[in-house]
Amino acid sequence: MEDYKNQFACKSAELKNALKLYYTGPLEEFSSPTKYYRMRAEFRIYHEKDTAYYAMTEQKTGHLYKVDEFLIGSKKINQLMPELLHCINENQILRQKLFCVEFLTSTNGEAVITLIYHKRLDHIWSAEASSIQTPLRACIIGRSRGQKLVLTRDYVSESFFVNDRVLRYRQTESSFTQPNAEINQKLLRWVNKTCVNTSSDLVELYCGNCNFTVVLAPKFRNVLATEISKIAVKSGQHNLMANDIRNVTIVRMSSEEISQAFYGGRRFKRLSGVDLKTFMFNTILVDPPRAGLDKHTLGLVSQFDRIIYISCNPATLVKNIGVLDETHEVECAAVFDQFPWTKHLEVGVILRKRQSN
Known part of the structure; x- marks a missing residue:
């Protein structure tokens, strides 16, 4: 524990040192x-004669290691690993x-297992895979090139608690979700704490399955959320409905496209029915x-009074803050150890527009 x-x-x-040119507060x-x-994990399957094993590859050497347990994985993953094998x-x-085998689990005890093959899957495979779902208490998905066979469902249900609200989410297989559930709950609570109720509007880029949108929507008059992934947009729409959120519009657009729509005057069919001029x-x-914000998105972001920046890469975050420093100053910052035992950090930063003299 001391090592951790x-x-x-x-x-x-290290982050404090990297930020010191722009922020020296707590x-x-x-x-x-x-x-x-x-809450999720992926393993290669190593075959030795007629026996399969879980395996992982060491990135630097390419050496393949057998995996018998995965203690950073959820308890559900550790329960399922030997049973599935x-x-x-x-x-x-x-x-x-x-x-390959992929596990997706939730704190509610639900699980989806994806089995990935170098062969075409047929009705015989479906019957055999279906027979193990009940004893495993998990949903099975089969994948091969050009195939996805969902035997029951392809998602787990997740719940987070923020203040007096219970937030309910659908986490879909093959779509990004925050891997560390406890840290995600702390992140949601922190973001919620940094925002006060307002009569103005919020725009959210890279909204994913509306992880943050569900928390923040009640604090704003209206929200425009953008996401490029079709699967994430579908999950996001479900999560808004599940939490009775009615003031959010999701559009499937990249950050560069929404920048062009805001300030380049370009029209997009995906924005039909959305009048940007009605938002405040x-x-x-x-x-x-991890690549951070490109120059077009930085130009868009710099126009807003307040910026909530969530980053999974402190290096690109600090680089982006260096550009935004011309127009904004850091109001507060927090670190979230999303990836223990690694060099990676999740960082939350709030920036406010500098007052003109």
């Missing part, structure tokens, strides 16, 4: 459980040409991929 505390402290100190720190925190090894149809935006939330 020291590692997290070192990562936080940095809130949110640690993670040290075991059973990761037994089913696979007892059944040649399930074992043959299986090369003053806040923007961005949760970009």
